[in-house]
Amino acid sequence: MNKVVLITGASSGIGLHTAKLFQTKNWKVAATMRAPEKAEELQRIVDVECFRLDVTDVDSIRSAIATTLEKFGRIDAVVNNAGYGLIGPFEAASQEQIEKQFETNVFGLMNVCREIIPIFRQQKSGHIVNVASVGGRMAFPFYSLYHATKWAVEGFSESLQYELTPFNIHVKIIEPGPIKTDFYARSQDITSKEGLTAYDAYTSRAMQNMQKAGEEAPDGTVVAQTIYDSVNDGSTKLRYGVNTKGILKLRRLLPESVFFSIIRKIILR
Secondary structure, eight states: OOOEEEESSTTSHHHHHHHHHHHHTTOEEEEEESOGGGOHHHHTSTTEEEEEOOTTOHHHHHHHHHHHHHHHSOOOEEEEOOOOEEESOGGGOOHHHHHHHHIIIIIIHHHHHHHHHHHHHHHTOEEEEEEOOGGGTSOOTTOHHHHHHHHHHHHHHHHHHHHHGGGTEEEEEEEEOSOBSGGGTTTEEEOOOTTOOTTHHHHHHHHHHHHHHHHTSOBTHHHHHHHHHHHHSOOOOOEEEESOTTHHHHHHHSOHHHHHHHHHHHHOO
16 A cells, blocks of 8 residues: 655755655655645656645645545655745844744644644554754754744654654654755745844855855755655654754764854854
């Protein structure tokens, strides 16, 4: 029997790579996104169906899940990949931007989990894969709100796995480091406030170095492979790092003052 995966944010980047990889492994794929009519590449692939799903719209989540069940008969894994990145000085962020950051990365992910858990619990199996970030366990300058959401995903997922283990539902956290995707263009928003220029020189240096890290990074295929492995390795492992370059180990081992000094030198050099 073919297994079925539902992926959010599958129109590009990590989500697109993940959809294509699962299909090559003989999974049926529900590739979801806000505008499925634009997913021309995925629409041409056998065993991939594109459905509308906006994680901030609960009705669209319920509809996508129901349509997936109608089309494929079951769902074995959900990959919460949809995301939005708000960067820049916190002082310059609007209330609307702050709310959008949390509505997408935290509340949207929780919306999907809340709708899929009863289905997994009834069938006594399932995998929930939450794409967090290396930035869910450490922080960089000018990503304060993005980090806040990814730290929230980490804590939510860690607690959730205790609740769901008795029902044979596995929770996995994927923690990518720099990955070359269009996240740095399509999915990012930059804070700005009229008349606020105090951060300009500081922000410019940091953004150039962060952008360079993304440009030199591997593409989303490495994350897709890790997502696939997390669903199929048969383990109770919770966290999976991707291209972290040992930075989380340094975070654990070094005194905070030393670690913070290293980050400042890397980002603000």
